[in-house]
Amino acid sequence: xxxxxxxxxxxxxxxxxxxxxxxxxxxxxxxxxxxxxxxxxxxxxxxxxxxxxxxxxxxxxxxxxxxxxxxxxxxxxxxxxxxxxxxxxxxxxxxxxxxxxxxxxxxxxxxxxxxxxxxxxxxxxxxxxxxxxxxxxxxxxxxxxxxxxxxxxxxxxxxxxxxxxxxxxxxxxxxxxxxxxxxxxxxxxxxxxxxxxxxxxxxxxxxxxxxxxxxxxxxxxxx
Numbered sequence: 001x002x003x004x005x006x007x008x009x010x011x012x013x014x015x016x017x018x019x020x021x022x023x024x025x026x027x028x029x030x031x032x033x034x035x036x037x038x039x040x041x042x043x044x045x046x047x048x049x050x051x052x053x054x055x056x057x058x059x060x061x062x063x064x065x066x067x068x069x070x071x072x073x074x075x076x077x078x079x080x081x082x083x084x085x086x087x088x089x090x091x092x093x094x095x096x097x098x099x100x101x102x103x104x105x106x107x108x109x110x111x112x113x114x115x116x117x118x119x120x121x122x123x124x125x126x127x128x129x130x131x132x133x134x135x136x137x138x139x140x141x142x143x144x145x146x147x148x149x150x151x152x153x154x155x156x157x158x159x160x161x162x163x164x165x166x167x168x169x170x171x172x173x174x175x176x177x178x179x180x181x182x183x184x185x186x187x188x189x190x191x192x193x194x195x196x197x198x199x200x201x202x203x204x205x206x207x208x209x210x211x212x213x214x215x216x217x218x219x220x221x222x223x
Contacts, residue, residue: 006044008034010055014097021100022049022056050110053101057117061124064089068128078129083175085125086149087168090156099157115146118153122146148174 013030020026027048031041045051067088073081105114122145131141152171159167 002044005034005036005040006055009036009041009044010052010059013052014056014094017052017100018096022053022104024048027052049104050113053104054113054117056097057101058120060089060092061121063092064121065124065128067092068125073129079175081129082125082145083171085128086152086171086175089121089125089149090152090164090167095157098153102153102157118146118150121149125149 009027009030012033013026015033016026016029020029027041027045028038030036030052031038034041042048045055064085068085071084073084076084101114104110105117119142122142125145126141131138133141151174152167155170156164156167161167
């Protein structure tokens with residue numbers, strides 16, 4: 001029931017965001033449109049517009065994961081699977097709603113929320129593509145893809161090319177950089193010096209494991 005009401009409020013908010021941003025004013029308008037008591041709306045979205053924006057982002061991540069799960073990506077090169085995932089995520093988003101979110105999360109007090117949202121998107125992509133790493137690679141993959149996705153969003157917001165073709169070309173170039181980084185890591189591991197470092201000073205990184213967070217955290221998704 002609570003989730004249904006949160007969805008109703010978010011749906012009602014979307015038409016107000018282009019005019020009032022992700023704001024308290026938008027929350028009040030959404031509560032009125034959805035027929036939800038304002039006190040209850042504030043209980044469901046305690047930080048108002050910030051929590052609404054994060055809920056919209058989480059919804060997009062979930063829709064992306066569902067769409068990727070319905071695709072047969074087995075015949076694709078791995079780089080093309082990543083391109084498909086990132087492109088799918090962007091195509092599911094409304095540019096004006098994302099633009100308003102980018103403005104909100106550029107504020108210093110909300111920047112950590114924005115960074116966590118982008119990290120979550122990168123995590124959803126790697127998980128959807130079958131990543132099973134549990135060591136330091138879990139972090140490096142997500143950190144690298146987070147940087148790529150963040151850059152992609154900014155490029156996409158300013159792209160007026162037909163069909164956003166300039167964005168997709170930019171995406172191809174950025175993903176190629178990711179794949180070169182992965183190849184570099186492989187070469188380092190295969191290099192005699194790299195092997196020596198891995199068995200010595202860098203051995204400590206083998207103890208790093210991906211976090212196991214409670215399943216009931218807000219925005220948490222099943223692994």
